[in-house]
Amino acid sequence: MKLQYNIRSKIWLVSAILVAISISSCKKLIEIPSNPSAQILQSTVYNDSADIMSAVAGVYVNFKVSGGGNNIFSGMMTQYIGCASDELSNVSGNTFLTNTYLATDATASQFWTTGYQNIYYINACLSGIASTTAISESLKQSLLGELKMVRAMSYFYLVNLYGAVPIVTSTDYTVNAVLPRSSVDSVYNFILSDLTDAHSALKATYPSAGRARPNLYTADALLARLYLYRGQYTQAEAMASEIINSGLYSLTALTSVFVSGSKEAIWQLPAIGVTSQTTEASAFIPFSPSITPSWQVTTGLLNSFELNDLRKTSWVGTSTISTKNYYYPLKYRQQLATATPADGYVVFRLAEQYLIRAEARAQQNKPDSALADLNVIRKRAGLGNSTASTTAQILTAVIQERRTELFCEWGHRWFDLIRSGTINTVMSTIKTGWAPTAALLPVPATDIQNDPFLTQNPGY
Numbered sequence: 001m002k003l004q005y006n007i008r009s010k011i012w013l014v015s016a017i018l019v020a021i022s023i024s025s026c027k028k029l030i031e032i033p034s035n036p037s038a039q040i041l042q043s044t045v046y047n048d049s050a051d052i053m054s055a056v057a058g059v060y061v062n063f064k065v066s067g068g069g070n071n072i073f074s075g076m077m078t079q080y081i082g083c084a085s086d087e088l089s090n091v092s093g094n095t096f097l098t099n100t101y102l103a104t105d106a107t108a109s110q111f112w113t114t115g116y117q118n119i120y121y122i123n124a125c126l127s128g129i130a131s132t133t134a135i136s137e138s139l140k141q142s143l144l145g146e147l148k149m150v151r152a153m154s155y156f157y158l159v160n161l162y163g164a165v166p167i168v169t170s171t172d173y174t175v176n177a178v179l180p181r182s183s184v185d186s187v188y189n190f191i192l193s194d195l196t197d198a199h200s201a202l203k204a205t206y207p208s209a210g211r212a213r214p215n216l217y218t219a220d221a222l223l224a225r226l227y228l229y230r231g232q233y234t235q236a237e238a239m240a241s242e243i244i245n246s247g248l249y250s251l252t253a254l255t256s257v258f259v260s261g262s263k264e265a266i267w268q269l270p271a272i273g274v275t276s277q278t279t280e281a282s283a284f285i286p287f288s289p290s291i292t293p294s295w296q297v298t299t300g301l302l303n304s305f306e307l308n309d310l311r312k313t314s315w316v317g318t319s320t321i322s323t324k325n326y327y328y329p330l331k332y333r334q335q336l337a338t339a340t341p342a343d344g345y346v347v348f349r350l351a352e353q354y355l356i357r358a359e360a361r362a363q364q365n366k367p368d369s370a371l372a373d374l375n376v377i378r379k380r381a382g383l384g385n386s387t388a389s390t391t392a393q394i395l396t397a398v399i400q401e402r403r404t405e406l407f408c409e410w411g412h413r414w415f416d417l418i419r420s421g422t423i424n425t426v427m428s429t430i431k432t433g434w435a436p437t438a439a440l441l442p443v444p445a446t447d448i449q450n451d452p453f454l455t456q457n458p459g460y
Contacts, residue, residue, distance in 0.1 A: 046128035049135050055125050056143055059150060060213075062118045063269055063345070070110040072118065072157055075279030078329075079295060080107055081161075081411035084438075086300045086430055088329075088408065091292060099431060099438035102445075103460045109444035115158045116168060122151045124171050145201025149214045152194035153222055153347075159187040160229075160415050163440045163457060180453040188230060195223045204246065210261065210344075211268045217243045218267045221348040224356045229419055233360040240357035249350040251380050254314040257351075258331050260344035267347040271334075277343045280408070281332035286319050293319055293328035297408075300430065302327055305404055310382040315407075329408040347410075351377055355402050362394040370394050377401055435459060 045051045063073040070076060082088035083096035095101040101108040126147050129140055158165045166179040167190050182190075198219035206215045220239050227236035243249065243266065250263045257264050260271065271277035286293050297316055305312040317330035332343045358373035367389070374397060375385045381404070388397040399416055406412040417423035418439055427434045437459025448454050 046132040047134050052129060052132065052135060052143070055128065056147070059118070059121055059125060059147065060269065062114065062121065070107065071114040072111050072154070073114075075283065076107075076111065077157065077411040078280055078408050079283060081414045082295075082408050085411075085414040085417060086298055086426060087413050089296050089298055091294050091296070099427070099434060101438075101442060103442040103448065103456065104445050105442065108441045109446075111161055111441060112158070112444050112447065115154050118154050119151055119168055120171060122147050122154070123169060126151075127171065141201045142203070142207060145198040145219070146207065146214050148194040149198040149202070149219045149222070152191045152198065152219075155187055155191050155194075156222060156226065157411075159184055159191070160411075160418070161441050162443060166454070178451060178453050181455060188226065191226060192223075195219050195226065199223065204248065210270065211265055212270055214267055217246060217248065218348060221266045221353060224353060228356050228360060229415075231363075233363040236360040237357050237364070240353040240360065243350070243353045244357065251350060251354075251376070254310055254380070255333075257349065258333075258343050258346050260342040262344065262346065262349075264350045265344065265346050266349055266353075268344040269347065271337075271343050271345055273337050275337055277334045277337055277339065278332045278345050280329065281335050281343065284329045284332075284408075285317065285335050286328070287335070289319060290321060291319070292321060293317075293326050295328060297327040297329060301403070301407055304400070306383055308382055309404060310380075311404055331408065351380075351405055352412075355398060355405065358401075359395065359398045362391055362398060365391060367391060367394055370398070374398060374401060377405055381405070 045055060062071055079088065079090075080094065080096045083090055083094060084099055090097060094107065095105055096107070103109075126144060129135075129143050129147070132140065135143075155165070155167075164181040164183050165187055166176075167182045167187060168176050168179065170176065198214070199216065202214065202216040202219055204216045207213050220242050224236050224239035224243070227233070227239060249266060252262055252264045256262055260268070262268060276282040284293065284295050302312070302316070315329065315331045317328050319326045319328070332345075334340075334343045354373045354376050358370045358377075361367075361370035361373065371386055371388065371394060374388075374394070378384070378386060378401065386394070386397050386401075388394045399420055402416055403413055417426055423439050424434070424436050427438075437457065440457045442460035443454060443456050448456055
């Protein structure tokens with residue numbers, strides 16, 4: 001795997017590499033010492049509490065909230081996976097629009113490569129923190145839980161993008177360089193183990209200002225989603241209920257959902273870029289009314305909104321050029337770093353939990369309570385109660401509501417099409433030459449070459 005390149009750089013711990021970066025990129029996430037060393041020896045980095053916290057901050061550099069760059073957590077999930085599905089088009093064109101990505105495709109490879117880079121950073125931190133005596137046991141357990149939650153999230157996206165993937169748990173390149181792919185079930189079990197540990201270690205209170213670092217309910221949010229994807233509906237309902245009933249979160253006005261400090265956000269990273277606030281706003285919003293948006297909402301997505309749906313008017317922007325309208329995502333509204341009110345990058349939010357619980361309840365033959373959850377989301381959007389009544393109708397209504405509520409966020413639509421078994425039906429009607437094998441991305445060709453035990457997905 002390309003991961004070998006990073007692992008061979010063992011002289012300095014990854015946290016040492018990222019300390020200087022974390023000062024500018026993650027200062028608001030945690031308290032960082034004012035004058036940390038530019039380089040910290042691997043043998044000593046975890047002997048100092050300030051360096052430990054800098055290492056943890058370094059994990060979040062990879063989210064690149066506003067710095068752009070190709071990282072699995074930098075906005076790529078929204079942009080390119082949105083193109084792969086039926087949400088977005090791009091005037092410059094890309095292989096995701098036609099689902100013709102290859103094993104040599106640089107963008108497709110970035111999901112894999114940066115995903116495993118993130119995991120390596122996290123594994124380095126987990127190893128160092130587990131053995132340190134420089135911090136209290138309670139802080140140690142909290143940090144380990146936090147890091148396992150983020151590692152679980154990394155694997156969640158990798159397994160949903162690629163299917164079976166290697167499970168990397170160490171920073172030993174001699175081991176990692178020859179790892180085979182683990183089955184989808186094994187990867188999900190590993191994710192569940194990490195999230196279970198995180199659930200036990202984390203508290204309801206956030207470990208830093210705002211909601212910038214994961215708390216108990218952040219782990220629960222991903223657990224609820226995992227249980228839903230795996231068809232464990234009783235557990236999905238219970239986990240979503242924990243969050244909904246916690247009293248910490250509430251649905252907000254549509255224009256406030258993605259604003260910094262949103263009461264709906266379960267995990268929201270601060271947008272603290274030098275020139276821009278979020279990758280999405282920088283990419284989606286035209287810098288001038290006379291410029292055609294580079295990333296546009298598809299006609300299919302536009303037509304999926306019901307009449308008078310406030311989400312269409314609040315979360316879809318319009319540029320009119322020579323009497324022609326062009327539509328683009330507008331969930332994040334601020335382009336410039338100094339613009340107010342500031343946006344915050346939402347990773348998990350309460351609305352998804354209502355929709356998870358609605359689907360889980362419908363699957364358990366609880367139509368009334370499922371509809372109650374569904375209608376909470378519809379009411380916020382200015383719509384009347386759903387007319388669905390049978391289980392099949394309610395499930396269809398939930399998927400539809402997910403489409404209009406969670407569009408252009410973290411690839412939700414793509415994953416919903418896959419897990420609902422409708423991806424081939426939907427995609428074959430809107431994309432010429434659609435092949436079912438395109439539901440999974442190709443494993444990067446260079447990684448196949450470097451690891452003799454790594455196999456390719458069908459069709460590539």
